[in-house]
Amino acid sequence: MKNHFVILDKIIYKGLRPWLEANNPDEKFASMISGIKEIEPTFKPTFQVNFERPFNNKTKYYSKFILAEKFKAINGLLDALHEDENPQLIKYRLNDTLNKKLKTKIKDIGKIIKDQQFEPSYIDPKKTTFDIDQEHKTNTFVFQLLKVSLIHMYLEIQEVFKSWVQDDFVIEDFYSQLLFEQIPEQTYIKQTQIIEISQISETPKQNEQQEEISLQSFTYIHYNTKPDSLTDLCDSLKKSGFIHKDTTTVNFKKVFSGKEISTPIVWTGNPTEFSYFIKLIHNTHKVVANLKQDQWKVALECFIKSDGEKFKNGIRKLDRPARTGDKLDKAVSLLF
DSSP states (O other): OOOTTHHHHHHHHSTTOTTSGGGOOGGGGTTTGGGSOOOOOSSOOSEEEOOOOOOSHHHHHHHHHHHHHHHHHHHHHHHHHHTOOOHHHHHHHHHIIIIIIIHHHHHHHHHHHHHHTOOGGGGOTTSOOTTSOHHHHHHHHHHHHHHHHHHHHHHHHHHHTTTTOSSOOOHHHIIIIIIOOOOOSOOSEEEOOOOOOOOOOOOOOHHHHHOOOOSSSOBBTTTTTOHHHHHHHHHHHHHTTSBOTTOOHHHHHHTTBTSOOSSOEEEOSOHHHHHHHHIIIIIISOOBOOOTTOHHHHHHHHEEETTSOOOOGGGGGOOOOTTTHHHHHHHHGGGO
16 A cells, blocks of 8 residues: 655654754755645545744745645545445555554654654744744744644544544544643644535425425436537546446436436446536536435436446545546536
8 A cells, every 4th residue: 555654754754854964954945945836635624724833944844845745645545545445445544544654653753752852832932932942943843733734634534534433533632642742722723614604595486396306316407408418428428437438328318317217327437436426416516406415315326336236325425536526527517
């Protein structure tokens, strides 16, 4: 299994350790900051990190570097796990990542913080002690940020695969069970608040009130006015390898007719791509009738895997595929 943390490991164990003589000069990092490419998460973060503001070139460099590598590692790991359909293999890889790799790194960081005396008080802006060694303060900043970042990584991975994780960790657990530190007032990590906006209720038309939404298949909202859009979507999905190349237009359109189907469509893409496709047509762009919470029930009846088996219900938890998400976005846009 690929080690998605190999770059961050260099800060803990190898040549990027901030106290090494080669990494001491602050001016060394001034020209390197702009060379770090920002990485966006391919998942929807559940937590946010608000760390202390960098105060010199070295802390600016490490801040940008750690942030980029953090999201690169999470993105890569989630993509790899989402492509696995074997439940035992997913459990093994999650256990290896969370309980072995990440917990071990957090423990090792805790030991380094104690050995090097990188206590968080050295970077507390409220404690303005001017005689503190600036190099020591800088190195403290790097390791405290790395500690927080690894905890953040653990929490995000755990959240995405929470149905697979038996021993949930909360922020306090990292301090009491791994770092053996007093739980600080400022952990720098907060759970993202989800603000629910109540929709203004409108009085539906009488025929809409009486109309019952079919659960036999999806109902394309432009089925009667733009039937050719479904043909275009079918061709696009076949071209990109998401559905079987022998899929007929007639069978494909039936899946979006709201009527009973006899031949489910064979999805030849991976589960992540299937999950994202359903989310696009139903949740994001709403090009099919609102099925409330039954869209996955309908999806599992309308599509099957290439081996003839049905997709599992837990597939709804999968996120946007990093490599093929754009292709699916473009395909579904044909229905607008």
